[in-house]
Amino acid sequence: MGYVRPRMGALAVVAALAVVPGWARAAEAAPGATPKAPAAKATRPEAKPVLVQAEAPPFSEGIYPCSACHAGMPKNGTRRELVFHDEQQSIFDHGADQRWCLDCHDLQNRDVLRLANGAPVPFTESYRLCGQCHGDKYRDWRVGVHGKRVGHWNGEKTYFLCVNCHNPHSPRFKGVQEIVSGGKKTVAPTLTYLKPEPRPKRPEEQRR
Amino acid sequence: MTPNKSLPVVTDADAPPASPRDGVDPIGDGPLDPARRAFLRTAAAGTAVAALASCSSGVDMEDFLRKHFKELSPDELKKVLAKVEKRNQERFGKKTTVSAKGPQPGVEYGYGLDISRCVGCRRCVYACVKENNQSRTEPQIHWIQVLEMDKEHGVDLAHADLYYEADAVPRPGKFYFPVQCQQCRNPPCVKACPTQATWKEQDGIVVIDYDWCIGCRCCMSACPYGARHFNWATPNLPAEELNPDQHYLGNRPRPKGVVEKCTFCIQRVREGRYTACVEVCPVGARKFGNLLDPESEIRKVMETKRVFVFKEELATHPQFYYFYAT
Ligand code: SF4
Ligand code: SF4
Numbered sequence: 001m002g003y004v005r006p007r008m009g010a011l012a013v014v015a016a017l018a019v020v021p022g023w024a025r026a027a028e029a030a031p032g033a034t035p036k037a038p039a040a041k042a043t044r045p046e047a048k049p050v051l052v053q054a055e056a057p058p059f060s061e062g063i064y065p066c067s068a069c070h071a072g073m074p075k076n077g078t079r080r081e082l083v084f085h086d087e088q089q090s091i092f093d094h095g096a097d098q099r100w101c102l103d104c105h106d107l108q109n110r111d112v113l114r115l116a117n118g119a120p121v122p123f124t125e126s127y128r129l130c131g132q133c134h135g136d137k138y139r140d141w142r143v144g145v146h147g148k149r150v151g152h153w154n155g156e157k158t159y160f161l162c163v164n165c166h167n168p169h170s171p172r173f174k175g176v177q178e179i180v181s182g183g184k185k186t187v188a189p190t191l192t193y194l195k196p197e198p199r200p201k202r203p204e205e206q207r208r
Numbered sequence: 209m210t211p212n213k214s215l216p217v218v219t220d221a222d223a224p225p226a227s228p229r230d231g232v233d234p235i236g237d238g239p240l241d242p243a244r245r246a247f248l249r250t251a252a253a254g255t256a257v258a259a260l261a262s263c264s265s266g267v268d269m270e271d272f273l274r275k276h277f278k279e280l281s282p283d284e285l286k287k288v289l290a291k292v293e294k295r296n297q298e299r300f301g302k303k304t305t306v307s308a309k310g311p312q313p314g315v316e317y318g319y320g321l322d323i324s325r326c327v328g329c330r331r332c333v334y335a336c337v338k339e340n341n342q343s344r345t346e347p348q349i350h351w352i353q354v355l356e357m358d359k360e361h362g363v364d365l366a367h368a369d370l371y372y373e374a375d376a377v378p379r380p381g382k383f384y385f386p387v388q389c390q391q392c393r394n395p396p397c398v399k400a401c402p403t404q405a406t407w408k409e410q411d412g413i414v415v416i417d418y419d420w421c422i423g424c425r426c427c428m429s430a431c432p433y434g435a436r437h438f439n440w441a442t443p444n445l446p447a448e449e450l451n452p453d454q455h456y457l458g459n460r461p462r463p464k465g466v467v468e469k470c471t472f473c474i475q476r477v478r479e480g481r482y483t484a485c486v487e488v489c490p491v492g493a494r495k496f497g498n499l500l501d502p503e504s505e506i507r508k509v510m511e512t513k514r515v516f517v518f519k520e521e522l523a524t525h526p527q528f529y530y531f532y533a534t
């Protein structure tokens with residue numbers, strides 16, 4: 001795993017989020033979004049499908065909380081090469097000419113991300129950060145057109161976060177793998193492309 | 209369904225024996241009175257049934273004389289299901305549950321496949337095999353076929369490769385086009401079937417009663433999507449890999465010599481779950497839901513994306529939609 005995610009802190013927040021319908025949360029996260037008319041809901045007898053957020057992929061060992069190291073370090077906002085975070089820098093391919101760490105990571109509080117307007121965002125709501133630039137994908141994701149959902153088509157379903165499929169430091173989709181972290185199953189991006197499953201047998205290879 | 213005059217109908221006696229009783233119009237429009245039943249009714253008293261039953265050991269007289277699935281009373285249905293469970297037990301030594309759960313009112317399934325996402329990894333193919341108890345080898349049966357096509361040519365079957373092998377997908381210059389049963393609203397296979405072993409359910413799923421199918425393969429030749437698969441030998445399905453959650457019209461183990469097909473995982477979707485291929489697809493290229501629910505994912509796809517159906521010119525009106533999300 002080339003990039004990192006929070007461990008226990010994140011798990012607690014995810015657990016808390018799990019009971020809130022993601023749909024509602026995602027809608028409230030987008031300031032421009034028109035709130036869903038309650039009247040439209042009333043015409044449908046069945047309850048609104050419950051959306052459950054999938055476990056975020058884990059951070060690399062010993063990385064989170066970032067403040068554990070950064071608290072004692074001077075704050076330096078100048079764009080430069082970072083030797084310690086080389087594993088991120090070596091794969092960094094996310095508009096590298098225009099962007100660097102502090103465009104998404106907060107200089108004041110290392111344990112959160114930051115939006116373009118400076119507002120802090122917890123790691124568990126990183127989709128708000130992604131959605132700033134990828135508005136079309138964000139809109140599609142909120143209604144289930146982009147990204148993956150599992151569970152029930154007419155009931156509770158689990159949706160995956162941007163970071164379950166895209167490594168934020170090298171976001172081009174290559175593949176995903178199932179991993180178990182802290183006893184919980186989740187999905188995380190890979191850095192190598194997927195190998196397809198075996199091809200079907202040709203008719204002449206089948207015994208009849 | 210109204211009989212479509214443009215489709216050939218086998219009625220004359222010199223045509224290959226598609227139905228057990230030649231000369232019977234195989235297309236019934238109203239309530240079911242399939243040719244097979246008519247045949248059995250006339251033959252029941254005579255020796256024909258005995259001859260039939262004795263010539264193939266797998267045939268059970270009770271199965272042979274039972275009514276069409278759609279005409280079974282709840283009691284009869286129970287018996288039929290118990291029988292399938294018993295057969296499973298004998299064949300695999302495993303307890304199975306076979307449901308016959310019907311369509312939900314107000315539900316019409318729609319399937320979306322995002323061609324701009326599919327990477328051609330074939331995870332869906334094997335998830336389907338596992339979920340639906342398909343034969344693993346000899347015969348190998350896949351209900352989903354992933355075609356690799358050239359971006360240069362677009363959706364063009366002349367340049368499609370079903371047998372691509374690669375170390376990594378997607379391959380440069382290629383895109384992938386999975387094909388499975390399109391659950392047509394105007395299904396040629398249903399019209400072609402001389403015994404009404406196959407039909408379209410209220411929620412849109414085209415099903416086969418595998419006990420009713422005579423393996424004539426008329427439906428296979430009628431299907432323009434190659435979505436029906438004939439098993440030439442008894443499906444090779446290891447007992448430890450048997451999926452015990454079954455539906456009578458879906459993933460129950462098939463006997464030898466019938467036509468099989470995708471049923472949108474009827475055993476899962478009628479319980480509200482996503483299909484196996486939707487769940488496994490690593491890129492989320494596959495979407496599924498109720499077309500009648502304006503909030504469903506499939507409706508959002510229909511309303512906001514460029515959607516098309518495969519071989520539109522044939523007017524089969526699939527319930528399976530391809531789309532480009534980007
Ligand atoms: S699993 Fe998804 S990405 Fe892979 S071939 Fe099937 S549809 Fe395409
Ligand atoms: S092979 Fe096809 S057409 Fe023939 S009986 Fe079976 S379902 Fe009907």
